Amino acid sequence: MTAKKKLVVLTGAGISAESGIRTFRDADGLWENYDVMKVASIDGWYDDPKLVLQFYNERREQLRTAKPNAAHVALAEAQQRYDVHIVTQNVDNLHEAAGSKQVLHLHGELTKVRSTKNPALIYDIGYKSVNWGDTCELGSQLRPHIVWFGEAVPAMDEAVQIAQQADIFAVVGTSMAVYPAASLIYYVPDDCPKFLVDPADVPISGITAIREKASVGVAQMLELIDKL
Numbered sequence: 001m002t003a004k005k006k007l008v009v010l011t012g013a014g015i016s017a018e019s020g021i022r023t024f025r026d027a028d029g030l031w032e033n034y035d036v037m038k039v040a041s042i043d044g045w046y047d048d049p050k051l052v053l054q055f056y057n058e059r060r061e062q063l064r065t066a067k068p069n070a071a072h073v074a075l076a077e078a079q080q081r082y083d084v085h086i087v088t089q090n091v092d093n094l095h096e097a098a099g100s101k102q103v104l105h106l107h108g109e110l111t112k113v114r115s116t117k118n119p120a121l122i123y124d125i126g127y128k129s130v131n132w133g134d135t136c137e138l139g140s141q142l143r144p145h146i147v148w149f150g151e152a153v154p155a156m157d158e159a160v161q162i163a164q165q166a167d168i169f170a171v172v173g174t175s176m177a178v179y180p181a182a183s184l185i186y187y188v189p190d191d192c193p194k195f196l197v198d199p200a201d202v203p204i205s206g207i208t209a210i211r212e213k214a215s216v217g218v219a220q221m222l223e224l225i226d227k228l
């Protein structure tokens with residue numbers, strides 16, 4: 001039996017849009033009615049941590065009832081035919097909920113929090129709230145396990161290694177506006193077929209673009225990939 005081809009998929013907010021989770025840049029810089037820079041930056045955390053905690057508590061509550069859509073499911077099913085690696089900018093857990101086994105979160109995970117004293121102390125809290133005054137075992141405030149603007153992206157090195165080994169590379173539902181995540185495509189081998197699923201015109205050269213919503217476009221893309 002030959003080894004499965006490695007299908008690497010970079011996903012963004014657009015893949016979860018049809019699960020009821022709003023994207024960032026489709027909403028005039030507002031994210032679920034908050035100023036993105038107030039709730040998703042390290043400066044925002046220092047300015048008003050209670051607002052930031054409230055924002056992520058609301059996001060966790062929203063995620064509790066969100067369901068994976070056809071795009072998440074199609075990528076999970078593709079694991080039967082491909083060695084699928086999802087590199088996601090999303091902090092939701094909908095790829096995992098759909099059954100994807102190899103998911104790397106570039107920007108952190110909503111269902112986890114960590115110590116503000118020792119970043120290695122990470123706690124899985126599911127959909128529970130975290131409030132001002134909730135502390136880690138060292139007695140320091142807990143914060144969302146999210147990569148904010150102004151912070152390093154620790155998972156990027158691993159993502160680069162995955163991208164470098166891709167046999168097929170796909171981009172789904174991201175504006176490719178945020179770095180370093182968007183730079184991942186530069187590490188993909190030149191001869192690797194590349195696909196994009198997004199209803200908007202995301203300018204990436206040398207890519208087969210499917211201008212559809214993820215629920216429809218991912219299935220179309222997988223049909224094309226199956227014919228390679």
Ligand code: OAD
Nearest residue numbers: 012013014017023024025089147173174175178200213214
């Ligand atoms: P954006 O909001 O920048 O882009 C969302 C993309 O999804 C756009 O290209 C839309 O056209 C597309 N889209 C909308 N609906 C779609 C659908 N139904 N199916 C497919 N695509 C659809 O979101 P990201 O690129 O993910 O970081 O943003 C990157 C990062 O910026 C996020 O991870 C977040 C944000 O600030 C942090 O919070 C650190």
